[in-house]
Amino acid sequence: MHSKPKALWLQGLTCNGNSHSFLNHPQLGILMERFELLYHPHLPCTLSLEAVVTCMHECDLLLFEGAFEPTMRRAGVALERLLEHYGACAAQIVAVGSCASFGGVFGSSGGLDAQSQAWSEKIINLSGCPIHPEWLALILSGFAEGSAFALDAQRRPKALYAHLVHHGCTRNEYFEWKVDAKGFGVNEGCLYYDQGCRGVLSHGSCNRILWGGVSSKTRSGQPCFGCTESDFPRRDLFKTRKNMSIPHEVPLGVSKRAYLTLAGIAKTFTIERLSKDLMDD
C-alpha cells in the first residue's frame, strides 16, 4: 500500500455536474490531502490525461463520472480499455452520479456495474444528479480509513440511501394533512400532489444532509425529481401524474388502498394553522 491511496477520476459521457458539485465541498483541500490524486479534469493532479491513457499506472480508487459509452475515446484511447485496466487494479470503484450508476440522462449502456462481472463487487453506486459533495466526501474518507459501507440492492451506501428524500422535508406535516402547495417556491404546502415531488418514492438524504448546508429542493419549494433512482430521468418532472385526481404512484411500500383511505380521511379536516401563510402576522 502506498503512503497515500492513489485516486483516479475518469469521465464518460458527462456534463461535469458531479465534478462541479464536488468542487463546492467546503473542506475539499483537507479531504484531497488524504489522497494522491493521479488525475481529475479540474483539480490539481500528478498525471496528465496523456499519461493516464498509456495504462502504465495503477490506482487504488477509481472514480468514474458520466455514462459509460464503449466507443468513446479519451486522448485517443478507447474508454473501454481504460476502464479495463484501472477497473482491474482499483480496490474500489465509485460510480459518481446517476449516469455512471445507472445510465442516467444519457441512457447509453446502463450503469458501470453492467460492464464487467469482475468489477461489479467493487462498485459503489453514488447516484444523484448531481451527487451532494458530502456524499462523495463520506465515501472518500471511508476509503482512506479502510471502512466498509453497507450497500443496498443497487449497491448504494445505505448510510446515504436507506431513507427517502421525504424524510426530513420541512413539508411533512402538509403531506400528512394533504395540504397541497399552491405553486412552486412557496413556503407552505406539499409538492407531492401537483408539482411532481417524488420525495416519498426516492431514496436519498437530500433533506438530512442539506445542500449548501442550508436547504434542499423540496424545502425551497421545488419538487424532488427522484434523480437517485435508476429510472431517472422521467417525463413531466414538474407534474404529478394523476388518474381522476388520484396520484398514479403512491409512497414507496404503501398500498394504494391504504394511501387513499388515509388521504381521504386527512383531506376531510381543515387544519387552520396549515391553511395559513407561515409568514403572515
Place this chain on the structure above:
Amino acid sequence: MSTLKRLKRREEIIEGALKLFSKGGFYQTTIPDIARTIGMSVGNFYNYFTSKEVLAKELLLYISEYLGERIRTINESDATTQEKIRAIVAMYFEMVQSRPEMIEYFLRIFLSNREVFGEGCEGTVCVSAFITEMMLFFDDGVSCGDLREQDFFSAFGLFMGYLGGMAFLCGEKVLPHALDSYVDSITQNIYRALKT
C-alpha cells in the same frame, strides 16, 4: 357473554335498525322500537350503542364496508374496465333487491339528515371504505387507458348518481321493467360516458 355472541348481537341490532330507520325515518324510529324488534331490553341496547346518533353512524360505516368489500372483489378481478362497470352495476342492483334497507338508508337517512352525521362522520370519513374502492376502480381504468382523465367527483357523481337514481325510481315503482333488465344498457351508458 362471549365476544362472538356479543358481535352477533351487535349485528342483529344493526340489521334491525337498518330496516326500521329506512322504513320509518330517523326521527320517528326510537330506541325502544329497535330494542323491541330484536327482543332486547332498552337498557341492554345501551351496552352496544350509547345513542341513536352513534348507531346511525355505525350503520353508515356498515353499509360502506359492505359495498366496499364487494367492489374490492371486483377491483381485484382480472375483468376489463367495461366488465367491472357491469359487475358494479349488477352488484348494486342486486343489493337494491336483496338489501333494499341499505340503499334506502343511504338515500333517505344519510342524505336527508346530514345534521345527524356531523362529528365523526365529516366529509367522506364514514363512507371511506366505499369511496376508496371507487377511487381504485377509476384509477385503474385511467391507468390502463380505458377511461378518460377527469376530476374524480365528476366521474363518481355520474356513476353513483345514476345508480342511486335508478334505485329511487325502482323504489317508487316507476320502472316499467325489472331493475336487472337495465344492467346492460346502463353499463353501456356509463362506459360510453367515461371512456377515452
